Amino acid sequence: LEVFGVEAVQCWCLYLAHGRVGMASHELAELLARKLGPDGAATALRIERGLRSYLQRRGRQLDFFHGQLRQAVLDQYGSQINAANAHHEIADYFSACAKGSDPRMEWETDSIRGFSECVFHFTVAKDYKEVRELLSSFRFLLHKARNGMLESILADYTFFEASVPSQVMRQIETWAAFFRE
Numbered sequence: 001l002e003v004f005g006v007e008a009v010q011c012w013c014l015y016l017a018h019g020r021v022g023m024a025s026h027e028l029a030e031l032l033a034r035k036l037g038p039d040g041a042a043t044a045l046r047i048e049r050g051l052r053s054y055l056q057r058r059g060r061q062l063d064f065f066h067g068q069l070r071q072a073v074l075d076q077y078g079s080q081i082n083a084a085n086a087h088h089e090i091a092d093y094f095s096a097c098a099k100g101s102d103p104r105m106e107w108e109t110d111s112i113r114g115f116s117e118c119v120f121h122f123t124v125a126k127d128y129k130e131v132r133e134l135l136s137s138f139r140f141l142l143h144k145a146r147n148g149m150l151e152s153i154l155a156d157y158t159f160f161e162a163s164v165p166s167q168v169m170r171q172i173e174t175w176a177a178f179f180r181e
Contacts, residue, residue: 001050008043011035013073014086020120022061027113031093084125091121091130098140107143115144119156123163131160132168136175153179 001009015031016023023031025048032040048055048062056065064070074083098114099106122130134140135156144153157176161169169176 001047004043004046004050005036008032008036008040009047010077010082011086011089012044012047014077014082015090016062016064017070017073017078018083018086018090018121018124019061019063020117022058022063024060024113025062027093028062031089034093035089087121087125088127091118091125091127094118094121095130095134098143107137107139109143110147112147112149115140115147115149116152120159123160128164128168132172135160136172141175141179150179 012028012032015028019027025045028048029041029044032044034040036043054065054069055062057063064073094111094114094116095118096114097111098109098118100109100111119131119134122128122134141153144150157172157179160172161176
């Protein structure tokens with residue numbers, strides 16, 4: 001597959017390997033286009049076609065058919081730096097999806113995947129500042145709740161609390177307590 005470009009294959013495979021519940025074909029294409037430019041989307045589709053027999057669909061999401069293939073991808077491309085970068089790029093992408101393109105209407109989208117994935121990926125990438133900003137942003141939380149994702153907000157606080165040092169969580173404890181109440 002690296003005939004399509006080593007960096008393209010590396011990024012595409014890492015995005016898929018680090019997706020929490022797989023990644024949709026269009027998400028992988030958009031991520032690669034953000035990383036490599038407009039030709040990245042077409043390259044993503046070529047990579048997907050080359051790997052199709054090793055992938056499975058779960059609804060709209062693609063995932064590796066075997067855990068051993070995911071492990072091979074992580075062994076080949078998955079240094080800690082690459083993993084953190086992949087999570088951060090995925091988080092930036094989903095955050096942008098949820099935020100929308102109109103600054104006056106920030107977070108007023110119905111991007112369920114955007115809202116559900118950005119906190120997870122920023123947390124795993126250890127960008128705690130970004131997560132604290134999201135989990136203490138009234139607009140973000142209001143529109144996530146308006147999209148019927150109150151349980152997801154609670155899960156975000158729980159996941160963040162379990163993943164960070166206690167002094168980091170203290171900075172947003174009031175917000176977490178409010179939503180839990």
